[in-house]
Amino acid sequence: MAEMKFKYTIQDYQTQAVEHVVRVFSGQPFHDNLSYRRDTGSQVIDRNLFNQELSDDELYTGFANAPVVLDEMQLLNNIKTVQREANIKESSNLAKHMGACSLDVEMETGTGKTYVYIKTMFELNKKYGWSKFIVVVPSIAIREGVQKSFETMQDHFMEQYKRKARFFVYNSKNLTDIDNFSSSADLSVMIINVQAFNARGKDARRIRMELDEFGSRRPIDVIQANRPIIILDEPQKMGGKKTQDALKEFNPLFILNYSATHKEHHDLVYVLDALDAYQMKLVKKIEVKGFELKNLRGTDGYSNFAYLNPL
Structure with a gap:
């Protein structure tokens, strides 16, 4: 039986969501991964775990994300530029509780946010050279769904970017994956x-x-040594202090938050709410629960539906 392949249509709104995040770092130079001497501990590394002949230097070399060289003012100005063009209320301060910044992307359920953040990884890699990412999810069920998305979208992104993402699910019994994660330049x-x-x-x-x-x-x-970019899928389910403190231990370069219902608000750079999704025929029906000026700049003088849920 022939293997079923998924075909993905690139939606304009998904492309915009990706571009808004990427543009926050305008001015950041492209930089291949920074190399560092990996701590291999007391173990003797099995060269057979690496599918190629490696010198000692190569064997013990790790690759980390290059630092964000933009200062706070540059980042905030970039964020404000994106917000003005998207008619989003401008941030007054830079949210930097973890890493250089923390960006919010608001997308209604069912509009392809997993696709968006995977594509965002490829674009950040292409534009700036960043290559180490961690996707954090609130449950095993969502984790399995994300893993499936990476599997089914692999060929799609290969066609676009001529490369594949090396991905794995963290398992404390398969620690070789972490060494491979650290040593890979991919x-x-x-x-x-x-x-x-x-x-x-x-x-x-x-x-x-x-x-x-x-x-x-x-x-x-x-893991910390790689300065990973952390993507939070459904961050509203991971907002407890214990979880937030634990996330800081990953030493993130910056944070990207993807949700339809953010509880904690940082620097919002893209919005596709329920009304937008309905008008674009991405959902069939919505329930109106109230009116509120939401995310829009106050000078525009009109209101938006708030708390809209697809039925």
Whole structure:
């Protein structure tokens, strides 16, 4: 039986959502990954795990995301420019509670936000050279859905960008994946559910433990060295202080938040709400629960529906 292949139609609104994030970093130079000497712990690395002949230097080399060189004022000005053009209320301050900035993308459920943030990874890699990403999800079920999306979209993005994303689901029993993540210069993505890292005390997760099978290293320390860009899928379900404190341990370069219903607000750079989705025939029906000026600049003098849900 022939393998079924999915065909994806590139939607204009999805392209806009990607471009709005990418433009926040206008002025950032393209920089191939920064190399660093990987901590390989006390273990002897098995060269057979790497599918090529490697010198000692190559074997122990890791690749991290280059730093954001734009200062706070440049980032904020870029954000304001994107917001003005999108008719979004301008930010007064830069949200930088984790990394250089924290950007919100608001997309109604069912409009392809997973596609958007995967495409955003490819564009950030193409434009600026960033290649280390972590997708954080609130549940195992969503994690499995994200993994499936990466699998089914692989050929689609290969056609567009002539490269594939190397992705894996974090599993504390398959720690070789983390070493491969660190040593790869390719576009690399770790998918992890919040339960894998946000427990403490007697319930401490292996991600913070010095593990014999990992050369007496802590997985979190190895991950930190990569300065990953963190993508939060449904951040409103991960807003607890314990989870937020745990996310800081990943040492993120910056944060991208994707949701239809943000509870914590940062710097909003794209909005596709329920009314937009309905008018674009992306959803069949909506329920109006109230009126409110939402996300729009106050000078425009008209209101938008708030709290609109597809039925």
